[in-house]
Structure formats: structure tokens, C-alpha cells
Amino acid sequence: MTGKSGLTRARRTGYAFGIFTDSLYYNMFYTYYLTFLNEIVGIEPRYSSTIIFISILWDAVTDPIIGAYSDRVGADKRKIMNKAIVPLGLVFIVAWTSIGSGLPGQWMKIVFYTILSMLIWLFYTLYTIPYYAVVAELTDDYDERTEIRSASSLVNALAVGLGNALPALVPTVATLLGARFRSESYAVVAAIMSVLGVAAGFICTRCLKGVYKPKTQLSAGESASLGDTMKRFRDILKMRPARFFLAFVFFFLAGSSMIQSNITYAVIDCIGTDYDTGIIIFIVCMVIAMAVTVPIVEKVAKVKDRRFACIVFLSAAVVGELLLKLFGLDARLGAFPIMNVCMPVVLGIGIGTFWTLFYSMSYDLVEINEYRTGARSESTITAFPQLIQKFGSAVGILLAGNLLSVYGYDASGDLAGKESLFKIETDPHILNGMENISTLFPAILIGVSILFLVLYPVTRKRFTALQAALNTKKAGGEPDESQIRTLLK
Numbered sequence: 001m002t003g004k005s006g007l008t009r010a011r012r013t014g015y016a017f018g019i020f021t022d023s024l025y026y027n028m029f030y031t032y033y034l035t036f037l038n039e040i041v042g043i044e045p046r047y048s049s050t051i052i053f054i055s056i057l058w059d060a061v062t063d064p065i066i067g068a069y070s071d072r073v074g075a076d077k078r079k080i081m082n083k084a085i086v087p088l089g090l091v092f093i094v095a096w097t098s099i100g101s102g103l104p105g106q107w108m109k110i111v112f113y114t115i116l117s118m119l120i121w122l123f124y125t126l127y128t129i130p131y132y133a134v135v136a137e138l139t140d141d142y143d144e145r146t147e148i149r150s151a152s153s154l155v156n157a158l159a160v161g162l163g164n165a166l167p168a169l170v171p172t173v174a175t176l177l178g179a180r181f182r183s184e185s186y187a188v189v190a191a192i193m194s195v196l197g198v199a200a201g202f203i204c205t206r207c208l209k210g211v212y213k214p215k216t217q218l219s220a221g222e223s224a225s226l227g228d229t230m231k232r233f234r235d236i237l238k239m240r241p242a243r244f245f246l247a248f249v250f251f252f253l254a255g256s257s258m259i260q261s262n263i264t265y266a267v268i269d270c271i272g273t274d275y276d277t278g279i280i281i282f283i284v285c286m287v288i289a290m291a292v293t294v295p296i297v298e299k300v301a302k303v304k305d306r307r308f309a310c311i312v313f314l315s316a317a318v319v320g321e322l323l324l325k326l327f328g329l330d331a332r333l334g335a336f337p338i339m340n341v342c343m344p345v346v347l348g349i350g351i352g353t354f355w356t357l358f359y360s361m362s363y364d365l366v367e368i369n370e371y372r373t374g375a376r377s378e379s380t381i382t383a384f385p386q387l388i389q390k391f392g393s394a395v396g397i398l399l400a401g402n403l404l405s406v407y408g409y410d411a412s413g414d415l416a417g418k419e420s421l422f423k424i425e426t427d428p429h430i431l432n433g434m435e436n437i438s439t440l441f442p443a444i445l446i447g448v449s450i451l452f453l454v455l456y457p458v459t460r461k462r463f464t465a466l467q468a469a470l471n472t473k474k475a476g477g478e479p480d481e482s483q484i485r486t487l488l489k
Contacts, residue, residue, distance in 0.1 A: 010207075011207040011208075011211065012207075013207075014203050014204060014206065014207030015204050015207050015208065016155040017155060017200045017203050017204055018081075018131055018200060018201060018203070018204025018205070019131075019155055019156045019159055019200075020155070020159045020162075020196060020197055020200035020201075021085065021088070021127060021131075021197045021198070021200050021201035021204070022124070022127070022128050022131065022159075023156050023159035023160055023163050024159055024162060024163045024193045024196060024197045025088065025092055025120070025124060025163075025193065025194075025197055026124070026163065027159075027160055027163025027164050028163050028164070028166070028167055028189075028190065028193055029120065030257065030260050030261065030393070030397070031163075031164055031167070031260050031261065031263055031264075032167050032186070032264065033048075033052055033095075033117075033261075034048050034049060034052060034261045034262075034397060034400065034401055035264040035265070036096060036186050037051060037052075037113060038404075038409075039423065040098050040101065040183055040186060041098060041100060041101045041109055041113065042101055042109075043106060043109050043110065043113070044106065044405060044410060045400075045401040045402070045404035045405045045409055045410070046401050046402045046404070046405035047106060047110050047401075048401050049261075049397050049398045049399075049400060049401020049402060049404075050110070050398065050401070051110060051113050051114045051117055052117065052261075052394070052397045052398070052401070053394045053395070053397060053398040054114055054117070054118070055114065055117030055118045055120065055121050056121065056390055056393055056394035056397070057390075057391070057394050058118045058121055058122070059121035059122075059124065059125055059390055060387050060390035060391055060394070062121070062122060062125050063125060063129065063386065063387050063390070064230065064233070064387070066125050066126055066129045067129050067133070070129055070130045070133065077130035077131075077133065077134045078130070078134070078205050078208045078209065080126060080127075080130045081126075081127050081130050081131060081201065081204070081205050082201075082202070082205050083126070084123045084124075084126035084127040085127060085197075085198050085201035085202060085205075086198060087119075087123045088120065088123035088124055088126075088127060088194075088197070088198075088201075089194035089195070089197055089198040090194070091116060091119045091120050091123060092120055092190055092193065092194050092197075093187055093190050093191050093194050094116060094187075095113065095116040095117060095119075095120055095190070096186040096187045096189075096190035097184060097186075097187040098183040098184060098187075100112040100113055100116075101183070127201065131204070134208065157287065157290070157291065160287065161283060161284075161287050162196075163193070164279075164283045164286075165279065165280055165283045165284075166189055166192060166193060167186070167189050167279070168275065168276045168279035168280050168283075169189055169276070170185045170186055170189055170275070170276075171185070171274075171275050171276050172276060173185040173188045173189060233384055235369070235373065236365070236369065236384050239365065239368060239369065239372065240457075240489040241364075241365065241368055241456060241457055241458055241487055242365050242368075242369075242384075244452050244453075244455045244456040244457070245361065245362065245365065245385065245452075245456050245458075246384070246385060246388045247449070247452040248449045248450075248452040248453045248456060249358070249385050249388050249389055249392060249449075250388050250389075250391060250392040250395075250449075251392065251445050251446065251448045251449035251452065252314070252350075252354055252392065252445075252446055252449040253389050253390075253392030253393045253396060254392045254393070254395045254396035254399070254445045255396060255441075255442035255443070255444075255445030255446040255449065256347070256350060256351055256354070256396070256442065256446070257392065257393040257394075257395075257396030257397050257400075258396040258397070258399055258400045258437060258438075258441060258442050258445070259347055259437075259438050259442045260347075261396070261397045261400045261401075262400050262434065262437045262438050263279070263282065263438075264279070265404075265409075265425075265434045265437075265438075266329060266343065266434065266435070266437075266438040267279055267282055267340065268424065269424065269425040269430075269431060269434055270329035270330060270339075270431060270434050270435045270438065271329050271330065271337050271339050271340050271343070272330055272337060273337050273340055278337075278340055281340050281341070281344075282340055282343070282344045283344070285340075285341050285344040285345055285348070286344035286345070286347055286348040286351075287348070288348070289344060289345040289346075289347070289348025289349055289352065290348040290351065290352035291352075292348075292352075293313065293348060293349050293352035293353060293356075294352050294356050297309050297310075297313055297352065297353050297356045297357065298356060300312065300313075301356075301357060301360075304460070305459050305460035305461075305463075306357050306360060306361050306364075306460075307361070307453060307456060307458060307459055308459075309353070309357065310353060310354075310357050310361070310453055311450060311453055311454060313349060313350075313353040314350060314353055314354070314446060314449070314450050314453070315450060316349060317346055317347075317349045317350035317353070317446060318443050318446050318447050318450065320342075320345075320346035320349065321346055321439050321440070321442055321443035321446070322439070322440070322443050324339065324342060324343055324346060324438070324439045325435065325436070325439035325440045325443070327339075328435070329343065329435050329438065329439070343438065350446065358385070358389075361458070362385045364458045364463055365458075367463070367466055367467060367470060368458075368466065368487050368488070370470060371466060371469065371470050371473065371484075371487075371488065372488060396442075396445070399441070400437050403433060403436070403437050403441065404433065404434070404437070406433070407429060407430050407432070407433025407434070408427065408429060408430050408433075409425065409430050409433070409434070457486040457487055458487065461483070462483060462484055462486070462487055465480075465483035465484050466484045466487055468480075469481060469484055
């Protein structure tokens with residue numbers, strides 16, 4: 001079966017596999033790079049998190065630049081993706097080697113790994129921006145767009161699992177490499193990731209060949225100018241609902257990224273399980289929790305509305321985080337480390353809820369902006385929350401690293417003198433800090449995000465009234481604004 005886009009079922013599947021090139025790199029970096037820089041390279045946590053903060057900030061800044069570049073008339077998105085695939089894979093491998101650990105002083109190491117991290121996100125953005133944008137050019141059919149993106153999202157569930165679970169092989173790889181080369185165990189796993197990512201990327205672009213064609217002209221009201229993009233960003237910030245929504249996105253991602261970047265320390269030091277088995281159990285439980293949460297959240301959102309569903313399930317996640325802190329991550333059910341199941345379930349509920357509703361909630365702003373300005377600006381309005389999302393993630397990881405330093409954790413030192421890749425922490429003060437980074441502090445940040453969500457005024461009833469007013473306005477009538485005034489402030 002072939003849709004309006006010309007994509008057969010096989011080609012749609014091939015396109016969907018392109019998300020491996022995104023998700024494998026993204027998840028390994030976000031979950032493990034802080035640990036790698038701390039434990040393998042020997043950089044202090046506050047500086048390790050600063051490296052990640054700068055690189056993700058760089059990623060956020062390059063989004064609109066690369067978006068404007070790939071939206072130019074004649075720009076071939078498939079070729080842009082193709083050119084980014086191999087450099088992304090190669091830089092990713094180098095960024096996980098310990099080659100920079102021999103550099104003199106902390107600052108030389110910091111500069112070296114900051115540059116590598118920024119290169120990762122440059123090539124990553126060159127691939128992912130065209131990857132997500134190309135669907136809108138392939139077809140204008142509503143259902144076909146949904147089918148293409150749904151297939152990609154389904155494959156992404158597997159990619160998320162692999163991106164988080166494959167690094168659990170690091171201790172095994174370290175044993176196989178021996179004491180002399182065990183510091184390169186992360187690089188070996190990164191190489192496996194890169195082979196999969198490069199192969200998937202080329203499968204994707206191959207499936208687009210002969211179907212996707214670069215645009216020959218811009219549509220009415222469309223602009224690929226970076227200046228125009230930034231102007232539309234400023235216009236979005238003038239909308240009160242947009243400001244509340246963006247604040248919600250920022251604080252949620254800050255909290256969830258803090259948890260994600262601290263998973264290794266939570267599993268090994270706080271929960272007290274072996275790295276390889278503990279991480280695998282953690283990721284499996286998180287993926288299962290996400291898979292169960294998504295359809296339930298979707299059902300509640302359809303029966304009530306998206307804001308209600310998001311408030312309810314994220315509140316449940318906050319309560320879960322506080323209960324984890326109350327009982328302690330070292331709690332046992334008999335001899336079984338129960339928190340190695342409970343913690344990922346709570347995290348899975350939170351991120352499953354957010355990613356189910358995030359994009360659809362951002363689309364609500366399109367109609368608000370259209371009513372106010374007459375322009376829909378779908379691409380800009382959906383891109384801006386993504387930019388804020390990356391800022392939030394960067395801040396969350398920066399906070400995690402700095403808090404590790406505040407609590408006194410320091411993994412720096414000669415790796416050859418260590419009995420394992422990871423320093424096992426026994427200091428109660430530091431353990432309490434690690435636990436807080438995975439429970440109390442994220443609960444506070446996500447709690448703040450819920451407060452902004454409560455202030456976010458877009459409900460099903462108001463949105464329906466907005467659509468009616470918008471249709472009346474388009475028809476040249478005088479719309480009734482009595483039910484939508486709070487949306488227009």
C-alpha cells in the first residue's frame with residue numbers, strides 16, 4: 001500500500017528506523033556521559049555537568065540555525081542527513097574514549113571533552129532536524145502523517161531501551177579488555193551504538209530516495225530566514241498561555257533529566273545492586289511502565305482533556321518520588337532491592353505522560369497564535385518548546401553534577417588504581433545527596449512544573465470555543481470571546 005507521499009509500507013518502516021540514529025546517541029549521552037566523565041576521565045562532577053550543560057545549550061542554539069538552513073529553497077534534507085551520519089558516529093566514539101584523561105589539569109580535559117560534546121550535538125542536529133521535518137514535505141495528508149510518525153514512535157520504544165541498556169555491558173567489556181584497556185569499555189559500547197546508528201541512518205535516507213524532493217519555492221507566509229524565525233519566537237513569548245506552557249516544559253525536563261543523569265549512582269550506590277544486572281532491571285521496568293502509562297494517559301485525555309490528564313499523572317509521579325525518598329532507595333523487600341523496580345516505574349509514569357501529551361499540547365498554541373495574529377506558524381510553534389526542552393535538560397544535568405560536588409562526591413583519580421570502573425560510595429552524607437538528586441530535588445522541580453500547568457489555561461472547553469471563534473472570524477463575522485479571553489492575554 002502506498003500513500004500520497006509515495007512511501008510504501010516498507011519505505012515507511014525504513015524511515016522509522018532512522019529514529020535509531022537519534023535515540024541511541026541521545027539516550028546513552030543523557031544517561032551515562034556524566035558518569036563517564038566523572039569515573040573514567042576523572043573530571044570533578046561540577047565540571048562534568050558544565051561540559052554537558054554547554055554542549056546541550058549549544059544544541060538548543062543551533063536548532064533554529066540548522067532549521068533555517070535546511071528549509072532553504074533547494075536544500076536537500078536527505079543529503080544533509082546523509083552527510084551528518086558518519087561524522088556523528090565517529091565523533092560519538094571518540095567522545096567516549098579516555099584519550100583526554102591524560103591531558104594535564106582539569107581545564108585541558110574540560111576543553112577537550114566540551115569540544116567533542118559540541119561536535120556530537122552539531123552533527124546530531126544536522127541529522128535530526130531534517131529527519132523530523134521531512135514528513136511535512138512528503139505529504140499533507142493528516143492520517144498519513146500520523147501513520148508515519150506513529151511507526152517511528154513505535155520503533156523508538158526499542159531504541160530507548162537499547163540506548164539505555166547496552167551501556168550495562170560496560171563492566172563485562174571492561175573485564176574482557178583487561179586492566180590495561182578497561183578505560184575504553186565505554187568507547188567499545190559507543191562503537192556498537194554508532195554502527196547501529198549509522199546503518200539505521202543510511203537505511204532511512206535510502207528509503208527516502210526517489211520519494212522526497214527538495215522544495216522549489218516557499219509556501220505563502222513561510223520563511224526560512226533565521227531572523228524571521230527569531231521574530232516569531234518573540235511573538236510566541238507574548239502569549240500568556242505559551243509562557244506558562246514553556247515554563248512547564250522547562251521545569252519538567254530539568255527534573256526528569258536530573259534523575260536520568262544520576263541513574264548509575266542511584267542503582268550502584270543508593271539501591272546497592274550490581275551495575276550490569278541493576279541497570280538492565282531498571283531500564284526494563286521503566287520501559288514497561290511507559291508502555292502501560294501511555295494508553296491510559298491517552299484514554300484519560302480523550303475522556304477529560306490533556307491538561308487534566310497531565311496534572312493527574314505527573315502529580316502521581318511527584319508523590320511517587322517523595323515516597324521513594326521517605327522509604328529510602330536502599331529499602332529491601334526481604335533481600336530483594338525493591339527500589340530497583342519502584343524507582344523506574346515512577347520515572348516511567350512521569351516521562352510516559354510527558355512525551356504522550358507534550359507535542360499535542362504544543363499544537364494548541366497554533367490556533368491561539370492564529371486567532372491573535374492571523375498566522376499559523378506550525379513549525380515555529382512546535383520547534384520553540386523543543387528548544388526550551390533542551391534548556392531544561394541542560395539545567396537538570398548541571399544541577400545534578402553540582403549537587404554531587406556540594407555533597408562531597410569526587411571520583412577523580414588514577415583509574416588503574418581502582419578495583420572497578422566505579423567508585424562505590426559509603427559515606428552516608430554523599431549517599432543521602434545522591435538519593436536526593438534522584439528523589440527530592442526532581443520532585444520539587446516537577447512539582448513547580450505542575451503549578452505552571454495548572455496556570456496554563458487551555459482546556460478542552462476553551463479550545464473548542466476558540467475553534468468556533470476562529471471559524472467565525474475567518475468567515476468575517478464577529479466572534480464571541482467571552483469564553484476565550486483568558487487564552488488571548
